[in-house]
Amino acid sequence: MISLLHLIIFFLVALDPLASSPSPTHKPGCPARCGNMMIPYPFGVGSGCSLGSSFNITCNTSTTPPKPYLNISGVNLEVVEIGSDDPTRIRIWYPYLLYGVCYDLTSGNVTWEDGSYIDLSETQYTLSENNWQTTIGCDDFGTASTYRGREEYRDACVGYCSISANRSNVGVCPNNGYSNSVGEGCCRVPIAKGTQLLGVGLLDLTKILNRTRLFPCSYAFVKEKGSINEPAYSYNLSILQQRSGAFFEKNEALQVVRLDWRIGDQNCSQAHRNSTYACQANSHCVDFGAEIGGYLCNCSKGYIGNPYLYQGCTDINECDDNPCAPHAKCKNIHGSFSCSCDSGYNGDGKKGGSGCTSSMKFVLIGLGSALGLVLLLLLCYWLLKMLKKRKYKKLKEDLFKHLLLLHQQTGQGTFGKTKLFNAKELEKATDHFNKSRICGRGGQGIVYKGMLSDGTIVAIKKLNKVDENQLEQFINEVVILSQINHKNVVRLLGCCLATQDPLLVYEFLPNGTLFDSIHDPKPEFPLTWNMRLKIATDVAGALAYLHFASSVPIYHRDIKSTNILLDEKYVVKVSDFGISKLVEVDQTHLTTVVKGTFGYLDPEYYQTSQYTEKSDVYSFGVVLLELLTGQRPISMERTEVGRNLASHFLAYIGADNLDAILDARVLEEGGKDEVIAVARLARRCLNVRGQMRPTMKEVATELESLVMSQIHPANDMELEEEAIVSEAKDMEFSDIEYSWTSNVHGVATSSSDAHPLMSND
Structure with a gap:
């Protein structure tokens, strides 16, 4: 039954559709917070205060201040934060994603091993990409096995230590955001968005590398990014001297994991047909991801509020902040605003836009700006063309200088039996480098199959660019192959330097690698x-x-x-x-x-x-x-x-x-x-x-x-x-x-x- 208060609000809004009022974040009649934390809907404390059981918050009032808890996969986890930087994320304590192993330094046998994983496949939650898997250890291979939908993904990194490492050293993780990175006693693997199941593991590399283990223990754990030790991401390697929990139990920040949440298991095109569709007035639906179903709701542009509450998002009165320029009037409209210039002025009337300019002045400024822009574009085009021409000319000169110098340094000449081909001959051989003649592509360029005037089938490599690295490799290959005469070494038939892109001509080998x-x-x-x-x-x-x-x-x-x-x-x-x-x-x-x-x-x-x-x-x-x-x-x-x-x-x-x-x-x-x-x-x-x-x-x-x-x-x-x-x-x-x-x-x-x-x- 609709309460009297709800009816009053409905009629007030109906009388003034553009009226804006403070938008509540929680469901009316339900607690707005637990202790110091705001609880925004679809989360809620108490019966009927959340969108469903997946979003029920339990407020533990026996602590000071009270603490909120969320039951995920049968485990009550303390909620640290809900949507302070992104309303689609919550941040929870998750002290169970720690994998540790200790060895006897004399025998190499495992003396202790403990590990766990997180399974969110039956919940409305997934791991956020704002998490790391961190490995702390010397000569250890940290692995992360993740599932997003039905697909399994694996990633890993290596924590490598110098031989001189001791318990006073500090392990530093590379902060480049990529997997397969090698760190000094520490490395990190990013967690992908949408991860529903994650398991962590460790592999001892000391036997493979034939090295002596420096510390008895190694650890791999999952935590949110950037919450401690910024920007060095460093850890004292003395923690590798102790078994399991001591270091991690004392550092609660290491136990914080970020989760994403979503509504249901259908995407927007399916969900909006159902009676349980959660997006309210003046909001729109956003698919959670391609690999995993579910959706989120966002307020439409020009609206603010909680898109999951029954009254939906309310219009923002942009005119309160006076977004219009001088000589313009502001008018608030649904989801936006408009600015109109006074009589005798032209423009969009907006601050940061063209504003309002006198009609004659506007015409003169427009003509002058257009002419200046055309001249500037022509000048830039001419300068760019000249710079490219000069750069190419210099590279060609450098190429000839290198070849000439090598020719002078070798008694028989750099080229030996290598022929200098004519550019037109090679163009004809490849039908003007027709795409149908391409038989390979690579980092240096494109390879064409060609036929010379005498009927010889050849392979012609056309370099993409002439930068310093390719210039060195080009000269190196010409020089070396010109001095080799062996039945089991590929023959370089010649080259052509008279084109924009240097060409190498080889014998053609039809049977691959x-x-x-x-x-x-x-x-x-x-x-x-x-x-x-x-x-x-x-x-x-x-x-x-x-x-x-x-x-x-x-x-x-x-x-x-x-x-x-x-x-x-x-x-x-x-x-x-x-x-x-x-x-x-x-x-x-x-x-x-x-x-x-x-x-x-x-x-x-x-x-x-x-x-x-x-x-x-x-x-x-x-x-x-x-x-x-x-x-x-x-x-x-x-x-x-x-x-x-x-x-x-x-x-x-x-x-x-x-x-x-x-x-x-x-x-x-x-x-x-x-x-x-x-x-x-x-x-x-x-x-x-x-x-x-x-x-x-x-x-x-x-x-x-x-x-x-x-x-x-x-x-x-x-x-x-x-x-x-x-x-x-x-x-x-x-x-x-x-x-x-x-x-x-x-x-x-x-x-x-x-x-x-x-x-x-």
């Missing part, structure tokens, strides 16, 4: 064991040639299966020399910014920034593993410990369980002695200490001997002796103690183009 042949093989042409062994032998021979037989030693620096291409006869060709380096004869290593591809990257190079010939050996060892196992170098489908193929392989071979990881075709076709010999060679190539790895010349020799043994098989006694010697070497390497240094370097993944030498047919 080794990566595709291993991981996405063609049914009509699978990789047999003999082919795999031949491919490994040819690649090793090419690298040995680069290291030892070329006029100047060359370190490739980006050996991986996507940089190994196949011609029409499935002969392999090593490609992509953009980040390769020429080495002086007496040099033992290069000190460079770390570049390469995760999964193939030499861990010793990663730690020291010193690239040696043995770094290429490590990358080749990973390619050997791909040929042996048919698995990818990095795979999220494997367990966390085995996501890196090298670690995965070493664990299996160390457990004398090699058959379990080998590719089915290798097991079926390969001779046992041959496969074991290649596997042991791969293990030697993957030794963490570079000096213990074989040289590429030794690798090539061993593989060539295996190929020759297929043609001239050795007797059983010789095979047995070879296995004994290889096994002895493996034992020698496995007994070596080593550890990584604590230096952390940024790793830049190779910016290889989509390969100019292959077809995507």
Whole structure:
């Protein structure tokens, strides 16, 4: 039954539709607050005071001041705040999202482990994106498994500590807002909007990194962003000396989690048809999100109030703040206002707008402004065109200077047999760079398939830009490939510098990359064991040639299966020399910014920034593993410990369980002695200490001997002796103690183009 007070309010509003009055935030007749906290509708304290049971607030009056509680998933949680900065959020204490683990520093055994998760899937609440998952620990991998609707998402970060870390150190979390960040003893993972279920976890990395654990305990927990320790996000590592709750129980701010709420489980297009539709007068519906149903209500523009209460939102009288300029009158209208200039004035009449200007003055100002704007635009266009022209001219001059200098420094010239093509010839070869001729795209540019006037099919790489980085890689590739003549190294046929974008011309290789042949093989042409062994032998021979037989030693620096291409006869060709380096004869290593591809990257190079010939050996060892196992170098489908193929392989071979990881075709076709010999060679190539790895010349020799043994098989006694010697070497390497240094370097993944030498047919 409608009360008398409600009828009076209804008639007053009906008499003056633009009348505005203070808008209540709570349901009439219900408590407005609990203790010091306002309780806005649809939340409410007491029977009938909320929109539903999901929004019932229990006010605990036994405390001073009284505290509000909300029952979520059967747990009574203290509400800290409702909608102070965003009416769609509440902030609650949630002291249960803490995962902790402690180890015995002597044995490495787990002495204590405790964890939990939050499940909001049956509630009107989800975790807000204004939360972090924070991991505090040394050499720990913090994981977050979340569900939004039916989809599962996983994210992780690494807390890494210097070897010199001690209990007085401070762990600092990176404040960049991204996952997979490495922090000093601390890291963070952002929580996505709409997360209904979240579980946290920890993985010990000390065994994988072959390091000694510095502290007994590690923790992972969820808390709201930016509430403590701003802006450093730092924690004293002494908390890693103590087991579980002490630090976290004393720091209540670490237990605060933000939640989003929504109405129902239908989106706006469905909900407005129902009698339970919550949005009242002068408000509009907003879908909560694409992955999760439910909606929220907002007051329409020009209105204020609580859109969930029965009277809806009320009109704002904008004229009270006089939004109109001098010589203008204000008129309030539903949801807005209007300004009208006095007679003899023109304009929109609004402050911050054009205001009101005398008619003649307005005409003169308009003409002058229009003319000035046109002149300014023309001047800017001319200056921009001149700057681009000058910049391009300078880059072209720098390119020619570099090539001329290199030409003078080498006795036979930089280009050697490399041809300088005419721009028109290459335009004709690609039908003026027709889109139908594109066979690949990459970070450096676009690759076209072309046919020269003599009928030769070629691949033509057209660089996108000529910036300093690409200029260096362009020159580097021209110089290196011009000095190499090897059947298993891709041939650079020439280049063209007489165009706006430099062009490189390569031999055309139609059968794609080794990566595709291993991981996405063609049914009509699978990789047999003999082919795999031949491919490994040819690649090793090419690298040995680069290291030892070329006029100047060359370190490739980006050996991986996507940089190994196949011609029409499935002969392999090593490609992509953009980040390769020429080495002086007496040099033992290069000190460079770390570049390469995760999964193939030499861990010793990663730690020291010193690239040696043995770094290429490590990358080749990973390619050997791909040929042996048919698995990818990095795979999220494997367990966390085995996501890196090298670690995965070493664990299996160390457990004398090699058959379990080998590719089915290798097991079926390969001779046992041959496969074991290649596997042991791969293990030697993957030794963490570079000096213990074989040289590429030794690798090539061993593989060539295996190929020759297929043609001239050795007797059983010789095979047995070879296995004994290889096994002895493996034992020698496995007994070596080593550890990584604590230096952390940024790793830049190779910016290889989509390969100019292959077809995507």
